[in-house]
Amino acid sequence: MILLFQQILNGILIGSVYSLMALGLTLIYGILHIPNFAHGNKYMWGAFISLTLVAVFKLNYWLAILLSMAILAGIGLLVERFIFRPLQDQPHINSFIAAIGLLLLLEGVAFALWGGEWQRFPFAYRQNLNFFGITITLHRLLVIGVTALLIILLQLFIKKTTWGWTIEAVAQDRQGAQLVGVNVYLVSSMAFAIGTALAAAASSLVAPIYLVYPAMGSLPLIKAFVVIILGGMGSLPGAVIGGYLLGLIESLAGGYLSMVYADLLAFAVLVTVLAIKPTGLFGKKAEGT
């Protein structure tokens, strides 16, 4: 019984990462219709920047996370403006090839800046908490709590503010939004900045639990793709629910079967779902290339 609860807690923790990643991806997909393959490497950049801020500049952990989010949001703005906006009117395949170029570029630059070694994050809340025989470190609990807070804040932002409404409007109908005077470019920049900042938040939060290294983003990225295909590309609630669900399934499968199968599971589910319903579980219409 205790093992089960431990696995569920672990599942929620992993699910937090998947949810934040999937939210960013799906936000960008909803506005720009780009499968942003570089998202995993922005996740990795977020972790390295926080690590540098804490280790070299001796910054407070939470301040480092905020700064890292801001820096990544800035990078997101540049990427949207100088790479994806010029490609907007070209065939869809060009954007996703550019995203792969960006993936390689970010990985290479990270390698040059921070080296290829696995690094330990120099800070973590190491206290152990006990509830009814279940042990959890304070840090894991904080990750789960802060992620929930970020998800709620994003939801409030989109549902309650005018800026949020413009995002929703553009996601629903780009031309319609333009007709009623929404600045579509501004919305695209905003979606990219928020999505990228969420990736930085996810990686900076869990970096003290796992390790930091240049290839750390590839698995979360691909899992996040699985999540948003299952939850419907462009759907925010789908990303959150799908993220936690995948985290729980993997954690339980990992606890009771083996870790290898847990990793395979996500991809096998994805291929099966696409075989049955080519536009994903909640996808609405097919898109052309």
Next chain:
Amino acid sequence: MKRWSLLLLILFLAALPLWLTAKYPLHLLIMVGIWSIAASSLNLILGYTGQGSLGHAAFFGIGAYTSALLMIRLGFSFWLALPSACVVAALFGFLIGLPALRTRGSYFAIATLAFNIIVTIIIEHWEDFTQGGAGISGIPKPHPIPLPLIGKIAFTTMAAQYYLVFFFLALTLFFIHRIVHSPVGKTYQAIRGGESLAESLGVNAMANKLVSFTVSAFFAGLAGSLYASYHGFISPDTTNFHIGFDLLIYLLVGGVATLPGPIIGAVIMTLIPESLQFLLEYRIILYGGFLILVVIFLPRGLVGLWRASLWPRIRMRFPANQR
């Protein structure tokens, strides 16, 4: 005139090992040949049929593993293992294409990427069969071909390996050329132009995409098989999806949906980083930056640039050249 220049090119390539005897340049040329075959296979499905596969490293790796395992475990000759590897890769292409090709655009890219990752994980963990992360070493070179009167053709020298790879590259290009310029090829290009439109004209898009994907996997398997026997060592890294990304770069830089494009891309992207040795560590930055710049400023690659603006200009200046 085009025929003559082609013949000249073939003669030049055939004569290359006569004066280029050093080991390293020949090694580079062999690798360029193998990557050209793989990139050309991707060209068929991505360039001509318009389906962006990100899983071609899986077919490359399946070809490599099939021929290596057949030769080492069952003692197959290379000449039997190579076609078997192509057929097995094609079979996987068919089986994966069946569900994956029902999806379009980004979904297809992600589905093939997921398939690629599954293949890598399975090869890494199925240790009894594939020797896992340790990889397979000591893969034999092709057996000599006995010839009456002359003796036999052995494949121990670099020059012989070079001829072997270029023979298969020529074969691949010949087949892709014939496919692309046949009515089937026109159908593929119609599907690339618009799947629904092609279907409205009575084209069975799914069946055509499936054949294109299967043939494409066949040639990716061929490249993998050649790689395994040339290199003598393969590991799960041989199936890593990054190889598929590299193929995409060769294709894009050279020119999508052109016959020489993948080869020009493979030559440039292999030789430039080699000539800038100090950059070797940062090669990936160069690759990524190149890819972005090419997609934004040269979406049809170098061959596209040549055909669209350079060649017409040269012809205008020297009208005598015209025939």
